[in-house]
Structures are given as C-alpha cells and as structure tokens.
Amino acid sequence: xxxxxxxxxxxxxxxxxxxxxxxxxxxxxxxxxxxxxxxxxxxxxxxxxxxxxxxxxxxxxxxxxxxxxxxxxxxxxxxxxxxxxxxxxxxxxxxxxxxxxxxxxxxxxxxxxxxxxxxxxxxxxxxxxxxxxxxxxxxxxxxxxxxxxxxxxxxxxxxxxxxxxxxxxxxxxxxxxxxxxxxxxxxxxxxxxxxxxxxxxxxxxxxxxxxxxxxxxxxxxxxxxxxxxxxxxxxxxxxxxxxxxxxxxxxxxxxxxxxxxxxxxxxxxxxxxxxxxxxxxxxxxxxxxxxxxxxxxxxxxxxxxxxxxxxxxxxxxxxxxxxxxxxxxxxxxxxxxxxxxxxxxxxxxxxxxxxxxxxxxxxxxxxxxxxxxxxxxxxxxx
Amino acid sequence: xxxxxxxxxxxxxxxxxxxxxxxxxxxxxxxxxxxxxxxxxxxxxxxxxxxxxxxxxxxxxxxxxxxxxxxxxxxxxxxxxxxxxxxxxxxxxxxxxxxxxxxxxxxxxxxxxxxxxxxxxxxxxxxxxxxxxxxxxxxxxxxxxxxxxxxxxxxxxxxxxxxxxxxxxxxxxxxxxxxxxxxxxxxxxxxxxxxxxxxxxxxxxxxxxxxxxxxxxxxxxxxxxxxxxxxxxxxxxxxxxxxxxxxxxxxxxxxxxxxxxxxxxxxxxxxxxxxxxxxxxxxxxxxxxxxxxxxxxxxxxx
Numbered sequence: 001x002x003x004x005x006x007x008x009x010x011x012x013x014x015x016x017x018x019x020x021x022x023x024x025x026x027x028x029x030x031x032x033x034x035x036x037x038x039x040x041x042x043x044x045x046x047x048x049x050x051x052x053x054x055x056x057x058x059x060x061x062x063x064x065x066x067x068x069x070x071x072x073x074x075x076x077x078x079x080x081x082x083x084x085x086x087x088x089x090x091x092x093x094x095x096x097x098x099x100x101x102x103x104x105x106x107x108x109x110x111x112x113x114x115x116x117x118x119x120x121x122x123x124x125x126x127x128x129x130x131x132x133x134x135x136x137x138x139x140x141x142x143x144x145x146x147x148x149x150x151x152x153x154x155x156x157x158x159x160x161x162x163x164x165x166x167x168x169x170x171x172x173x174x175x176x177x178x179x180x181x182x183x184x185x186x187x188x189x190x191x192x193x194x195x196x197x198x199x200x201x202x203x204x205x206x207x208x209x210x211x212x213x214x215x216x217x218x219x220x221x222x223x224x225x226x227x228x229x230x231x232x233x234x235x236x237x238x239x240x241x242x243x244x245x246x247x248x249x250x251x252x253x254x255x256x257x258x259x260x261x262x263x264x265x266x267x268x269x270x271x272x273x274x275x276x277x278x279x280x281x282x283x284x285x286x287x288x289x290x291x292x293x294x295x296x297x298x299x300x301x302x303x304x305x306x307x308x309x310x311x312x313x314x315x316x317x318x319x320x321x322x323x324x325x326x327x328x329x330x331x332x333x334x335x336x337x338x339x340x341x342x343x344x345x346x347x348x349x350x351x352x353x354x355x356x357x358x359x360x361x362x363x364x365x366x367x368x369x370x371x372x373x374x375x376x377x378x379x380x381x382x
Numbered sequence: 383x384x385x386x387x388x389x390x391x392x393x394x395x396x397x398x399x400x401x402x403x404x405x406x407x408x409x410x411x412x413x414x415x416x417x418x419x420x421x422x423x424x425x426x427x428x429x430x431x432x433x434x435x436x437x438x439x440x441x442x443x444x445x446x447x448x449x450x451x452x453x454x455x456x457x458x459x460x461x462x463x464x465x466x467x468x469x470x471x472x473x474x475x476x477x478x479x480x481x482x483x484x485x486x487x488x489x490x491x492x493x494x495x496x497x498x499x500x501x502x503x504x505x506x507x508x509x510x511x512x513x514x515x516x517x518x519x520x521x522x523x524x525x526x527x528x529x530x531x532x533x534x535x536x537x538x539x540x541x542x543x544x545x546x547x548x549x550x551x552x553x554x555x556x557x558x559x560x561x562x563x564x565x566x567x568x569x570x571x572x573x574x575x576x577x578x579x580x581x582x583x584x585x586x587x588x589x590x591x592x593x594x595x596x597x598x599x600x601x602x603x604x605x606x607x608x609x610x611x612x613x614x615x616x617x618x619x620x621x622x623x624x625x626x627x628x629x630x631x632x633x634x635x636x637x638x639x640x641x642x643x644x645x646x647x648x649x650x651x652x653x654x655x656x657x658x659x660x661x662x663x664x665x666x667x668x669x670x671x672x673x674x675x676x677x678x679x680x681x682x683x684x
Binding site for chain 2: 002005010012016020035047048050051054055058066072073076083130136138143145150153156160161162163164165166171174256259260308311312315318322338339343348351362366
C-alpha cells in the first residue's frame with residue numbers, strides 16, 4: 001500500500017521522460033524541415049534541429065503548464081465555476097464581488113499592502129546595515145555571513161516557523177518573557193516597549209479601520225492612552241499584532257538582500273573614498289554621497305524582488321494564523337486568501353479572478369518601479 | 383618683514399605623530415570591539431530560533447509550557463524524539479518528502495541543464511524570441527497558475543498523488559534556474575564545443591562530456607536552490623496532496639499544532655522541527671559557497 005503511491009508516480013515519471021524525448025525529437029524534426037525549406041545550409045539545419053530539440057522540454061512545458069492554464073483561467077475568471085460542475089459565463093461578476101463586497105478579500109489586500117509599505121523598508125534597512133557591518137574586513141566574515149543568510153534557507157519551512165509560534169506566545173513565549181524580565185530591571189526598556197506597543201497598536205488599529213470602515217478600535221486605544229507598565233506585545237493573539245509579527249519574520253530572513261548589498265559594496269572602488277577623505281568629507285558625507293548612490297542599483301533590485309516576494313507571501317501567515325483563528329482577518333494575505341477561498345469549496349472561477357487581480361497588481365507595481373528607476377537609480381557617480 | 387611661521391622641531395614632530403597614532407589605535411580598538419559585539423549579537427539573534435527549537439525539543443512538557451522561562455532543560459531528555467520517531471505518520475511524511483524532493487530535483491536539474499544548453503551553446507533561429515518568452519514567464523506568479531493547473535490535474539485524476547508536485551518540474555520548471563545556468567554556460571569558451579563539433583561529436587555528446595562537467599559549480603548551485611525550494615514547499619503540497627498518508631513534512635509538521643487546544647505538545651513538535659530542518663542545515667553547510675555565488679550571479683547580472 002505504502003509503495004504504490006511512489007510506484008505510481010515513478011511510472012508517470014518514466015512516461016513523462018518518454019514523452020519529452022519523443023516530443024523533443026518531433027519539434028526538432030519539424031524545425032529542421034522548415035529550415036531546409038528556407039534553404040539553410042546543412043550546418044544551420046543541424047543546429048536548428050539541435051536547438052529546438054534541446055529547448056523543447058521548456059517549450060512543451062510552457063504550452064501545457066503555462067499558456068494553456070493562463071488562457072483557461074482568464075476565461076474561467078469570468079465564469080461561475082465550481083468543480084465538478086461545468087463553468088457558466090457570468091461576465092464581470094467575480095471581479096465586482098471581489099472588489100466591492102468581499103470584506104475578507106479587502107482585508108487581504110490591505111494587509112498585503114501594509115506588509116509591503118512597512119515590511120519591505122524594514123527588511124532593506126536591516127539588510128543594508130548588516131552588509132555595511134560585514135564590509136569592514138572583519139575576521140570571521142564567512143561565519144557571520146552564514147549566520148545572517150541561514151534564516152533565508154529555513155525561514156519558509158513551517159517547522160522553523162513553528163519555533164517562532166512557540167517564541168511568540170504572549171504569556172509563556174521567549175520573546176515576551178525576556179521583554180518582561182528586561183523591563184523589570186531596566187526602566188528605560190519598559191518605557192521603550194510601551195512606546196512601541198502604543199505606536200504599533202495605533203497604526204494597526206488604523207489599518208483595521210481601513211479594512212472594515214469602522215474606527216472604534218482606534219478610538220478605544222486612543223481613549224485608553226499610553227499603555228500601563230505591565231503591558232507586553234500580544235504577537236499572534238491579536239489582529240493588531242499579527243502583521244508586526246510577520247514583519248519581524250521578514251526582517252529575520254533578509255539575508256539574500258544583504259548578500260546583494262555586500263556584492264555591490266565590494267564593487268565600489270576604494271579610490272572614491274580615499275579621494276573624498278583627502279577633500280575632508282566626513283564619514284556620513286562619504287556614505288551619503290558615494291556609498292548610497294552607488295548602491296542604488298542593488299537597492300532597486302532588492303526593492304523589486306522583495307516587493308514581488310511580499311505580494312506572494314503565504315507560508316508565514318499560514319503557519320502563524322493556525323494558532324488563533326480569531327485574528328485571521330488581521331493576517332490574511334492575498335495568496336493565503338486565494339488558497340482558502342478557492343480550494344475549500346473548489347471555487348475555480350472565483351479563485352481565477354483573485355489570481356488575476358494579484359497578477360495585475362504585481363505587474364503594475366513592477367512596471368511602476370521600472371518607470372521610476374530613472375529618477376533615483378544611478379549606475380555611476382554624478 | 384615676513385614673520386616666520388612656527389615650525390615644530392624634529393623631536394616634537396615625532397612626539398605628535400606617535401600621540402596621534404596612539405589615539406587612532408585606541409579609536410580603532412573601540413570601533414572594532416563595538417563592531418564585533420554587534421556582529422556577534424546579530425548572529426545570536428539570527429540563530430536563536432534554531433537554538434530554541436533544539437532546547438525545547440529536550441524539555442519536559444511542563445518545562446516547555448511553564449510560565450517561568452526554562453532556558454536549559456534540567457534533565458535533557460530524548461523522550462520527544464522517541465515519541466515522534468514512533469509516529470508512523472511522521473515517518474511516512476519524512477519518506478514522502480525525501481521521495482518528492484529527490485524526484486523533483488533530479489528531473490528539474492537534468493531538464494534545466496538541457497534547456498540552458500540550447501540557450502547558450504547552440505545558434506538557432508528564434509532563440510532570442512523563445513528566450514525572451516521564457517524570461518517573461520517569470521512575471522507570472524506561480525500562485526496565478528495554481529488554480530487552472532488544479533483543474534487540469536483534477537481532470538487527469540492526479541489530485542491525491544505526488545504527480546502534480548514532481549512531474550511539471552521535468553519540463554525545465556523554473557525560468558530563473560535556466561537563466562542562472564545559461565549565464566554560466568555562456569562563459570565556457572566557444573572553441574571547446576567548436577573543436578568537438580568538427581571532430582564529429584553530436585550536441586548530446588558535447589553536452590554530456592564537455593559542458594556538464596565544466597558546469598559543476600553552477601549545477602551545484604541550482605540543485606541546492608531546488609532542494610531548498612522543494613523541501614520547504616507548502617502551498618502546492620497543501621493543494622494537491624489532500625490525504626494524510628501523502629503529506630510532506632511541512633504540511634504534516636504544521637498540522638501537529640492543534641488550534642483547538644490551549645497547551646501544545648511543544649517538545650514533540652520541536653523534535654519534529656529539528657528532524658525536518660536537519661537536512662536543510664546539512665545541505666546549507668555543504669553548499670554554502672555555491673548558494674552565495676548563485677544569488678550574487680542572478681542579482682548582479684540579471
């Protein structure tokens with residue numbers, strides 16, 4: 001019984017390999033035929049055959065797993081389609097419902113934008129700081145680089161995310177217990193934590209107001225005033241704290257951004273700094289007028305890649321939200337909502353519409369970044 | 383009359399210089415100490431969740447859920463490991479994860495290497511167009527395809543099997559990986575394959591005997607990326623597997639937390655987490671330099 005599912009997939013893998021070989025040969029032969037009819041030389045015919053045959057695993061895969069699904073899903077997004085019933089044309093109804101009626105979807109959109117607006121800059125600033133620290137020709141650079149990069153490898157695995165769930169527990173979790181202990185010893189820490197709580201809760205209450213058009217929570221927090229000494233962050237237990245928790249995880253796994261910055265820092269010629277030092281520029285001036293501008297291509301890359309990654313966030317909210325269904329609406333991301341809305345009741349039409357809205361958002365925001373890059377990305381010093 | 387500016391004597395100059403050097407050195411010592419303090423503190427923060435995972439897995443249930451923080455378990459014990467290793471579903475999930483990852487990484491790696499060869503070592507009409515098409519598919523988020531692909535796999539009866547999370551990779555899944563490998567293969571001198579072609583070798587032979595051995599570092603990078611991606615994958619297995627006996631590790635381990643209970647069996651969960659994470663860490667330690675090279679390559683030349 002146990003082996004049958006493996007054998008089944010292995011058999012299909014063998015069939016697939018056979019299919020790829022045959023289809024590659026077929027694509028190559030057709031390409032060579034066309035080349036011959038166009039009067040190509042023998043060598044050109046040979047290369048045409050080989051080129052198409054070698055590229056055809058991707059070409060065939062593109063047709064089956066990308067082009068066909070894309071076309072089908074555009075159509076299905078305009079239908080009411082719940083498996084196993086056939087699709088029925090409903091025009092724009094899915095999109096209208098998503099954008100005007102569906103409050104969970106609106107919450108997911110607001111949450112995702114919140115994570116982009118607050119999480120992305122936090123990630124990039126920390127990544128830059130770590131890269132600047134590592135760029136001081138420190139001993140053991142290899143070890144530190146590894147330590148800072150490891151969370152990227154682990155950060156999406158639900159096993160590691162569960163360790164965070166344990167640490168974020170509001171009463172007995174490591175984070176809050178140490179905050180309490182530190183706050184009891186050092187009054188300044190206590191005061192800082194309370195200020196942090198105040199700022200986070202006010203911001204998040206405002207965003208929850210944006211989600212449901214009801215600002216009573218914000219008013220309540222304002223009325224309660226500055227948090228009393230015993231307060232600690234509620235992390236995963238409150239809709240006010242779920243997004244800051246996710247941002248903390250994002251910052252924790254900023255290692256690949258750091259590596260990009262580090263590579264860019266290595267590419268800045270020493271002479272620039274020496275020349276500036278001779279002219280009497282201070283450290284800050286050198287950072288502001290040499291390092292920062294010359295890092296702007298790396299910043300641009302991190303911005304685009306990081307933004308796309310956050311718009312597609314799924315694992316973190318999935319694992320963090322399992323613990324407490326009550327905070328769900330504070331933590332839904334678009335992809336998490338796509339999964340919930342589509343696959344629980346096989347709502348293909350609705351899910352297709354969500355995925356197209358997501359794709360259009362990603363495209364628009366990426367294009368906007370590319371349009372805006374001329375204004376601030378510098379490839380050399382001016 | 384021009385007043386002569388004060389000129390320090392030789393001895394004074396030496397004294398001044400040594401004093402300046404001493405203060406510079408002093409500053410440097412302070413700066414370096416601060417730097418290392420921050421770096422060490424940073425790594426502690428970054429690695430802490432892992433340490434906490436291991437520590438918790440060796441605690442008793444009472445220690446793990448105690449209101450007073452227990453740093454180091456009083457009597458470190460392996461009860462949690464014994465418990466999770468006797469959990470047939472966990473072992474099954476482990477076997478499933480190994481099977482799925484090996485098959486998907488193997489199939490993807492070979493097909494990606496074939497396609498990258500076409501885009502870097504052969505001149506053929508339409509190459510630029512097809513390459514551009516491939517790069518533009520990177521703009522389509524994987525999540526946008528999962529809905530229609532689900533319908534497609536449902537039609538052919540593949541839901542509830544490992545096929546949807548392994549087979550698509552055989553078609554050179556992952557344009558970024560093809561791109562990375564192509565960049566690497568472009569750097570291999572053209573003369574190598576030209577000479578072999580004149581000697582009558584076929585492209586398949588050149589690919590296998592010349593290009594693949596020379597691309598080993600890039601292949602290591604790609605396989606590590608693929609391994610990490612498949613070992614961590616959550617969304618696709620959640621959507622396609624649907625039966626507990628087919629769950630991969632991330633899906634199964636996530637299901638160990640029961641939202642209905644207030645007290646979770648944390649030591650057991652963390653023992654499962656440690657065992658799930660171990661292959662990743664081992665792979666990372668072995669392939670570290672390839673990974674870091676790969677990220678920089680795809681970032682700076684992309």
